[in-house]
Amino acid sequence: xxxxxxxxxxxxxxxxxxxxxxxxxxxxxxxxxxxxxxxxxxxxxxxxxxxxxxxxxxxxxxxxxxxxxxxxxxxxxxxxxxxxxxxxxxxxxxxxxxxxx
Amino acid sequence: xxxxxxxxxxxxxxxxxxxxxxxxxxxxxxxxxxxxxxxxxxxxxxxxxxxxxxxxxxxxxxxxxxxxxxxxxxxxxxxxxxxxxxxxxxxxxxxxxxxxxxxxxxxxxxxxxxxxxxxxxxxxxxxxxxxxxxxxxxxxxxxxxxxxxxxxxxxxxxxxxxxxxxxxxxxxxxxxxxxxxxxxxxxxxxxxxxxxxxxxxxxxxxxxxxxxxxxxxxxxxxxxxxxxxxxxxxxxxxxxxxxxxxxxxxxxxxxxxxxxxxxxxxxxxxxxxxxxxxxxxxxxxxxxxxxxxxxxxxxxxxxxxxxxxxxxxxxxxxxxxxxxxxxxxxxxxxxxxxxxxxxxxxxxxxxxxxxxxxxxxxxxxxxxxxxxxxxxxxxxxxxxxxxxxxxxxxxxxxxxxxxxxxxxxxxxxxxxxxxxxxxxxxxxxxxxxxxxxxxxxxxxxxxxxxxxxxxxxxxxxxxxxxxxxxxxxxxxxx
Numbered sequence: 001x002x003x004x005x006x007x008x009x010x011x012x013x014x015x016x017x018x019x020x021x022x023x024x025x026x027x028x029x030x031x032x033x034x035x036x037x038x039x040x041x042x043x044x045x046x047x048x049x050x051x052x053x054x055x056x057x058x059x060x061x062x063x064x065x066x067x068x069x070x071x072x073x074x075x076x077x078x079x080x081x082x083x084x085x086x087x088x089x090x091x092x093x094x095x096x097x098x099x100x101x
Numbered sequence: 102x103x104x105x106x107x108x109x110x111x112x113x114x115x116x117x118x119x120x121x122x123x124x125x126x127x128x129x130x131x132x133x134x135x136x137x138x139x140x141x142x143x144x145x146x147x148x149x150x151x152x153x154x155x156x157x158x159x160x161x162x163x164x165x166x167x168x169x170x171x172x173x174x175x176x177x178x179x180x181x182x183x184x185x186x187x188x189x190x191x192x193x194x195x196x197x198x199x200x201x202x203x204x205x206x207x208x209x210x211x212x213x214x215x216x217x218x219x220x221x222x223x224x225x226x227x228x229x230x231x232x233x234x235x236x237x238x239x240x241x242x243x244x245x246x247x248x249x250x251x252x253x254x255x256x257x258x259x260x261x262x263x264x265x266x267x268x269x270x271x272x273x274x275x276x277x278x279x280x281x282x283x284x285x286x287x288x289x290x291x292x293x294x295x296x297x298x299x300x301x302x303x304x305x306x307x308x309x310x311x312x313x314x315x316x317x318x319x320x321x322x323x324x325x326x327x328x329x330x331x332x333x334x335x336x337x338x339x340x341x342x343x344x345x346x347x348x349x350x351x352x353x354x355x356x357x358x359x360x361x362x363x364x365x366x367x368x369x370x371x372x373x374x375x376x377x378x379x380x381x382x383x384x385x386x387x388x389x390x391x392x393x394x395x396x397x398x399x400x401x402x403x404x405x406x407x408x409x410x411x412x413x414x415x416x417x418x419x420x421x422x423x424x425x426x427x428x429x430x431x432x433x434x435x436x437x438x439x440x441x442x443x444x445x446x447x448x449x450x451x452x453x454x455x456x457x458x459x460x461x462x463x464x465x466x467x468x469x470x471x472x473x474x475x476x477x478x479x480x481x482x483x484x485x486x487x488x489x490x491x492x493x494x495x496x497x498x499x500x501x502x503x504x505x506x507x508x509x510x511x512x513x514x515x516x517x518x519x520x521x522x523x524x525x526x527x528x529x530x531x532x533x534x535x536x537x538x539x540x541x542x543x544x545x546x547x548x549x550x551x552x553x554x555x556x557x558x559x560x561x562x563x564x565x566x567x568x569x570x571x572x573x574x575x576x577x578x579x
Binding site for chain 2: 003007008010011012014015016017018019027030031033034035037038040041042044046049050051052053054055056058061063071075076078079080081082088090091092093094
């Protein structure tokens with residue numbers, strides 16, 4: 001199972017992570033090793049086996065659509081790195097392509 | 102130091118033999134005496150604990166656990182108290198609410214005395230992935246306590262507290278319990294509310310107790326378990342009476358030993374101690390063939406779910422922010438600076454496994470293996486009432502020994518992972534020591550919702566093993 005540096009860059013972009021070239025090389029190797037191990041699963045013939053997303057059989061747990069106690073704006077913003085007018089302040093948002101590091 | 106149990110502390114406070122204040126003071130002194138070396142705690146809540154102790158002594162706070170000091174893994178939120186999850190990305194973060202499991206302990210009179218160290222975001226089997234340095238094993242400070250709940254396990258083993266809370270996604274309660282010679286229990290998925298547990302893998306995570314005795318584990322379990330409207334994966338089924346079940350004994354119970362968790366996969370000294378216990382129970386072998394693939398399935402499912410759960414740590418609403426001119430760069434820089442290498446590795450692995458073109462081959466297949474594991478358990482539980490295995494293939498390894506080899510580290514969870522995949526309850530109890538004096542754990546597994554049976558069997562086997570070894574910590578205290 002070969003993971004290339006390009007694969008690593010692509011996945012890093014999806015995961016919003018930065019890596020230097022040494023880390024990219026190490027990740028390519030580590031992910032390759034782990035996926036090599038896991039690829040035995042890819043080879044199993046499991047046609048007809050239902051996937052399990054969740055170990056218990058609960059479904060669609062509802063509650064009445066009533067307002068209940070929740071965080072105040074002050075509480076919600078208490079840990080904010082930057083806040084303004086009851087909102088979280090962030091830097092400008094660009095098209096993803098423009099912001100490649 | 103004379104080991105104190107939660108049950109013993111409750112009794113001595115009720116009888117007037119001891120006060121809660123003196124109890125908390127004694128435990129704080131023991132933390133002071135040895136935690137400089139062990140480093141189980143990230144934060145000690147001395148003033149808060151003494152204040153709550155006074156409330157118990159004044160009769161303002163009562164409850165079945167009144168006066169019992171408890172350590173809380175730092176993955177659980179407490180309102181206004183720093184919660185780091187062992188990570189720099191949450192350094193200094195103060196949650197605006199308290200986890201249901203912690204709140205229920207406080208309501209039962211227990212007294213949180215500190216937040217314990219852990220592998221970052223619960224990812225690890227040694228507590229070496231903590232951004233704040235490793236916790237050491239009280240039995241030997243050259244060795245790891247296990248992980249990810251290493252701090253909570255070590256705090257009980259070292260006598261800092263009689264009981265603590267941890268979380269278990271692939272074995273993170275049971276494996277450190279085994280390596281630290283204490284009891285560690287993972288309930289059925291959904292028995293304990295995950296509200297206030299910082300999520301790692303939402304379909305696998307469960308909160309559970311560490312303790313010196315099976316009885317104490319049962320006392321903590323009934324205090325924290327039960328339906329919670331704040332967690333939509335929380336089960337409505339009643340708990341029954343696990344504490345009452347402790348004296349039930351094992352008459353008529355059929356014990357099975359899992360073939361795939363024996364043989365070459367297990368260290369010979371561990372296997373020998375395990376065999377000695379299981380022979381006395383008339384246990385028979387049973388094969389669960391899907392277990393061969395359980396580890397691989399877990400290391401696709403858990404990182405995949407983690408990659409989604411950890412997307413929230415982006416520097417926007419809380420936690421570390423490294424500024425930049427645009428938001429995407431800010432997010433990348435914040436996550437780069439805030440996450441450690443193992444967390445990054447797992448996020449990358451999970452993102453890859455879920456990405457277009459790979460989803461079916463990896464995550465989709467892993468979910469099917471999960472069905473096979475659940476089916477194998479269901480089949481085995483038709484013929485057996487309790488399944489047994491060693492908790493960990495080895496005893497504690499040395500600090501640094503596996504840190505550079507992710508796959509070797511992942512093998513630590515071989516025996517514990519299947520129970521998380523199937524959502525069934527499991528417990529580790531101390532079974533003996535190896536030739537280096539390091540603890541060996543025995544794992545019991547029961548069908549979903551059968552905690553009464555699990556605790557009954559564990560209590561009986563605990564009594565038969567009569568494990569009474571204690572770590573020699575910097576010379577024993579009083």
